[in-house]
Structures are given as structure tokens and as C-alpha cells.
Amino acid sequence: MSTDVMHIGPGNSVAELKESILGHFCFDVGKSPEYATLHDWYMAVAYSVRERMMEHWVSSLERIRDKHQKIVGYLSAEFLMGPHLGNAIINLGIEQQIKEAAEQLNINLDEILQQEEEPGLGNGGLGRLAACYLDSLTTLKVPAIGYGIRYEFGIFDQMIRDGWQVEITDKWLRNGNPWEIVKPELNYGVKLGGKTQGYTDEKGGYRVKWIPEYEIRGVAYDTPVPGYKNETINLLRLWKSEATESFDFQAFDKGDYYGAVHEKVFSETISKVLYPNDVSEAGKKLRLSQQYFFVSCSLQDALRILELRGLSLDDLPDAVTFQLNDTHPSIAIAELMRLLVDEYMVDWDKAWECTRKTFAYTNHTLLPEALEKWSLPLFAHILPRHLEIIYEINSRFLSDIRNKYPGDDDRIRRMSIIDEQGSKYVRMAHLATIGSHAVNGVSALHTELLKQDVLHDFYELQPDAFFNVTNGVTPRRWIKLYNPRLASLISDRIGERWITHLETDLINLQSFADDLSFQQAWRDVKKQNKTDLAHLLKQRFGMNINPDSLFDIQVKRIHEYKRQHLNALHIIHLYNRIKQKRTDGITPRTFIFGGKAAPAYYLAKLIIKLINAIGETIDNDPEVNQFIRVVFFPDFNVKNGAHVYKAADLSEQISTAGKEASGTGNMKFSMNGALTIGTYDGANIEIMECVGEDNFFLFGLDAAEVKAIKQNGYHPYDVYNNNNDLKEVIDLIQSGAFSKGDTNIFKPLINSLLGDDPYLVLQDYQAYVDCQQRVSAAYNNEQAWTKMSILNVARMGKFSSDRSIRDYCENIWHVTPG
Ligand code: CJB
DSSP: OOTTSOOOOTTOSHHHHHHHHHHHIIIIIOSOGGGOOHHHHHHHHHHHHHHHHHHHHHHHHHHHHOTTSOEEEEEOSOBOOOOSHHHHHHHHTOHHHHHHHHHHTTOOHHHHHHTOOOOOBSOSHHHHHHHHHHHHHHHTTOOEEEEEEOOSBOSOEEEEETTEEEEEOOOTTTTOOTTOEEEEEEEEEEEESOEEEEEEOTTSOEEEEEEOSEEEEEEEEEEEEEOSSSSOEEEEEEEEEEESSSSOHHHHHTTOHHHHHHHHHHHHHTTTBOOOOSSOOOOOHHHHHHHHHHHHHHHHHHHHHHHHTTOOGGGHHHHEEEEEESSTTTHHHHHHHHIIIIISOOOHHHHHHHHHHHEEEEOOOOOGGGSOEEEHHHHHHHOHHHHHHHHHHHHHHHHHHHHHSTTOHHHHHHHOSEEOSSSOEEEHHHHHHHTOSEEEESSHHHHHHIIIIITHHHHHHOGGGEEEOOOOBOHIIIIIITOHHHHHHHHHHHOSGGGTOHHHHGGGGGGGTTOHHHHHHHHHHHHHHHHHHHHHHHHHHOOOOOTTSEEEEEESOOOGGGTHHHHHHHHHHHHHHHHTTOOTTOOOEEEEEEOOOOTTOHHHHHHHHHHHHHHHHHHTOHHHHTTEEEEEESSOSHHHHHHHGGGOSEEEEOOOTTTOSOOSHHHHHHHTTOEEEEOSOTTHHHHHHHHOGGGSEEOSOOHHHHHHHHHTOOOHHHHHHHOHHHHHHHHHHHTTTTTTTOSSTTHHHHHHHHHTOTTOHHHHHHHHHHHHHHHHHHHHSHHHHHHHHHHHHHTOGGGBHHHHHHHIIIIIIOOOOO
């Protein structure tokens, strides 16, 4: 069936949907509609929509049993799926009918959609990428299972109090989750701790047994992932940890009631909470246990599916391909070796060949603090058998290296899985690289830097194992669902095929770039989206913003390398000019920020405080706020992102060059008609190549210049001293102008900038301010700006996650989309 034909299958008429919703009220919500809350309606509608996926679910499960199809197992510690209901309605192609059914039932569909608590099972880009990939895998009919953890508490909710971030525990499960189906029969034991013991098997061979300290159980919770109008469903299979025995009767008999439930409490801790760090990692015991827990369940599950298909272990690499979403699941390599060698008695060489063929590894960051490594004692304590296996992998690998590069001890030290400089660590990126047949970066620049720098020795050893797969985002959620006005304007002109053929079809919009009536319609859409956002901010937070001003938006995790403080310095520059009555060339702007800081990341939290402090000062100063406003949108997540990307005129992608592996927010903004001000970093570079340099505001140092300047000795204090404008800006912060005279509060930030400025904020300051001036001038030419915006959207086809998934299929997984 062609994917752009509206499918009204059995059960999808307005009358049938109405009946189904009312039925669920009675049978699942257990109420009569006259006593219904909005949330009850949400549950009834969600059950009705889920029901419509179930028939496809059952037939899709058949494909998983089909031994001729390779399954992609996407292993990821994070899946930031976003709300399910709206997406499912779009992908099932039933939005018109549901709307009508809701109207006839006297309920407001938008209000119902707002009821859904988003499953925030991820921190940011990496988790959201996994979610986009599941959408594309299913839309392309590639059989896939997303394997992860069913955290009871996802990413914290952010509140802002007195300008500071306050973290509130996420409670996404408190009102129930209509999307998941628990499969109690799909459960696996996972061992932890203890020791190992050698023994001789029947054939006289030496074997090793793991005698764990304790064992927990992982239970499968499945969420259906619908493809776009293609009657295909894939699985998101998340593991919840439970006790093997939920109650210790021996302890209870002795009168130790608390002791009796202790094991249960401990076991459930494993999947209790998502670590709230974005790219930096703390070496926590619980974190390694989480990683091992979900990976072990997932591999056991895959081996069960292999058996179900009537295949043998030899068939594994042709039956399943595991993609490691960063190093978080990389212990899977040692775990598969353990399963094969210790439990299935496969000999080492065969097991290793099978393992390498089955795994592929995606690296998502070059930041040194994010390259996961585990201290040896901690690792040995939790996974004693895996450490032995890693030693064996390492010793065989290093002996190959010694043969290939005799006498090159330094290379051995650099490439070893064990870091032996000082305290010893297990380097997970090395394990992932050595144990995979393919390694990829997530943008062209990032892949280049991986090859040149972090994984250079490995690249030299096996250049053919390195690939680039530039990230992408799904146009279903990020354009059609969240920007319906733009989606219908586009479809009016070029038809609907772009929704599944972004690469080939979106470009057809180009021919309308000079069409004045189209331009007007384009501006109308943007204006309405901006007005909606202004209303929302007013309604929720009492903020006042002007939809006629330029909406300049930076939403992403707060991190020094992403340089929200550079943006803040530019705002202060404008503030300073306005106060000095140098307002010539200042275009009215609203600066909108959003993003969470890791709870223990003090400077990131101070940046949030600074942004809010500037915003408050400006709010109280009519001389300034007639030109500029600054707002911080609290609790930025997928649900709030729905209102933000589509309302932007300008997208801020201003990371220090070489630090942002790819970025995906940059893609969402540009696809929704924002122009980008950005550095030569990550996927910005490819976006600029596609949309054209004339339609992109590029500024600042590139990655090579950043490296050079750091090598030659960078002195931020001199930059400050030699630039009067910058000096005034920094001095204003120091003077307490934004902190009611408090000259201490922002000192740590200023000291960091003037002291070593690790992310070259001061170095790029002038280039950024100058570039922003060009933005202002360009924005004043309405027609030219609109044309640039249309061209941006038209040329963004490459950044569909469908293209990324096709790249993986062709180059890495060797799977043919259905
Ligand atoms: N990224 O979100 C994370 N978490 C990590 O631990 C490491 C990297 C981000 O991944 C995105 C998806 O590939 C990238 O676009 C982004 O640049 C990177 O920081």
C-alpha cells in the first residue's frame, strides 16, 4: 500500500472510534463519562488508539519470528520518546477521525493530548536520537527492537525559583501508563558480584563458572512503536528490575520483617532512576549495574528469539545486529562472550568472531570527561567474570598489535582496554571499538575528529571499520505533528510525500521561494506559531513577549561547551548599548532559553541564574524592554519543544568548534523555518552546506583554530583587556547590575572566563556580536529573510532520520528496508 494514502481500516471510522473510546471508559477506566476527569478521557482515548495498533503488532511479531529477516537490536540506556498519543494518531493516519470523534463526545483533543505525562527516559540528544531512529526503523519496515531500561523516575522536572534551577522528582508513572504492556513471562535472571571458579568439563577442557553474590530479575515492558501509515509496529522493550524472590520467608519467620523485604528493595533500585548527567559521567556502582542489567536481559532475549526462529548460534550475526548507542551498553560485548563461552560452551575464537560480527558502535562525543571508564576494583566487584573476559580480549588484541607494530610500547599503552597510567581503569570506548565490526561518528566533522584523535590508533589499524552516519530527526513528529500549519502549507504546494521522502521531495519547495503570496503565507504561519508561544508563556508563567520581535532561541542542555553564556554576553552587549542610547541597528528581539543543568554541575546552574537575572533586570527597565526581552522557559522537554522549535526565527547553535558531536536541535529548528547562527561544528557544517552559506550565519573559530590557539597558549584575560566592549559587558556583570548589587554571585563564572575560559567564549565574543549585527540587518528585510527561511526548509531533506537509518542499513547493518 502506498504510504501517502490515508488508511481508514476496520475500526477507524468516527463512529467506531467513538464507540471504542466509550467502551474503554467502562472497561478500562471503570467510570461513567459523566464523572470523567480530563485525565480519564486521555486514558480512554489512549487505550482506543493503542488498540488500533494491536492488530499490526501481532502481525509485526510474526516478522520477528521470520528467520530470513535480520533484526536490529538498538541498545540504548536512554529513549526520550516524547508523548505517545499525538504521534500514534498521526502515524496511524487517524487524526481527522479522532478529532471528529472527540468533538462529538464534547471533548477537546488538544486538552486531552496535554494530559499525557511524557516518559522522560533520557537526558537530551542521545536519547531523543534513539526515539527518532525507532520511528524511522518502523516507517522503513526494518524489524527492530529498542532495548533499554524502564526507569521508574526519568529525568527530573525543572522549576525555576528566584532564578535558580530546582529539581523535582519526575513521576511519569503516577497516573498509570496506557502504552506499555508488561510481559511477566519474559523475564531473565541477571547475576551480580561474587567470584569465579575454574573447573574441568566432561571433555577435559578448562572452563570458568561465575558464582554471583546475588541475582536479580529483569521483566519486559513493551511499548508499540508505530510506523507512518504502513501498518507496521516495532517494539520498545524496556526492562524493569525485580527481586528473584520478592519476599524472604526465612527472614520473616525470624521476625525480621524489614530484612525480609530488603532484597526486593535492593533489586528494584537498579531500574529506579535515570542518571541526570548529559555528557559527563560519574563512575557510580549503580550506573554500571544498570548498564549490565539491561544489556544482559536484552542479549538473553535475543538468544531466545534466535531459538524461537529455529536458528543456531552460528546464525546469530545474520539474524541480529546490535547497535551500541554510545559506550553505555558496551559491556554487551563481554556479556555475549560470557554467554557463548561459559554457558553455551562455544570455543573462544568462534565466539569472538560471532561477537564482532554482531556488534556495531556509535560514538556520540569526544569530550574527555564523557569517555566512560570504570575503576578496576569497582568493575571487579560487580562483574568479576567480565573483567577476566576483558583481560583475555585485551591480551589477544595487544598481542596482534605487538606483532603488527613490534617495539611500539607506547601504542600498546594507548590502545589497551586497561588504562594503566596511575589508578587502573577499564576504557569502555576501547572495548566497544575492538568488539565491533563497525564504528561510526554522528556527523562528518565528528567522524573525522574520531579518526584523527580519540580513536586514531584504531582507525590506523582498521580504516575500513570506520563510518560516518550523520544524525537525523523524524519529520513526522518534528514537522507534521508539532507544526501542523507549516506541514499543511508545504503539502498544499508539493503534496504529502515529503513526510516519508524528505530527501527527494522537500527540495520542490525551492521553486516557491520567490513567490510573494507563498512568502506571505509562510510569514503568517511563523507569526501564528510565535503568537501561540507568546500566549503559552503568558498563561503558564505570566511572561510578556512580543510576537512581532525576532525570536532568538537557544534550547538544549545547559553546558559550558554549548555556550549559553556567550549568548548571555551578547544580550548584555545590547543592554549596554541601549543604556548608552546607542540603539541604532538594534532590532527588537526576544531571547528565549530552555534546558536543564545536571544537578551537580554548579557553573551550568549559575548560567541559568545569570540568564534569569538578566531577564528580570530587563523586565523592570522599560527603557530596555521596549527593545529586548529575555525569558527562560522552565522544564524544557519534548512536550515543551513542541511549542518552541516552530516559533523560532533564529536558532542558536554556538558550541565551541569540535565539541558538539552533531546536534539535532539544529536540524529541528532549520526544518521549521528558523535561520541558524552557528559555529563550524558538528552537523552545523553539513546544514550550512545544504542550505547554502548565504542562508546561514556562520561565525567564530573552526576546530583546527581552536586546537591551535589552545596549543599556543590562550590568554582570555588579554582578550578581555584588549576589547573595550567585552570589558564593559563583563564589568557590568561584576558590578552587580543584574544581581541587585551583589558582586559575588557570578564570580565563579567570571573567574572561569577570565582565568582559563576552556570553551573560548571570550575568543569568539567579537565574531559573535558582529554576526548578530548581520542577523539584525537581515531580519529587517522581510522578503529576503522569508526567502532564506523557505530555502532553509526546502534544503533540509538530508536531515531526516529516514536517511540516517538507510545509511545504517546499507553500510553497517546490511539490512534491506522493507
Ligand atoms: N550526546 O546527548 C548526548 N549524551 C551523551 O552522553 C553523549 C552525546 C549527544 O548526542 C547527540 C546524538 O548523537 C548529539 O547530537 C550531540 O552532539 C551529543 O552531545
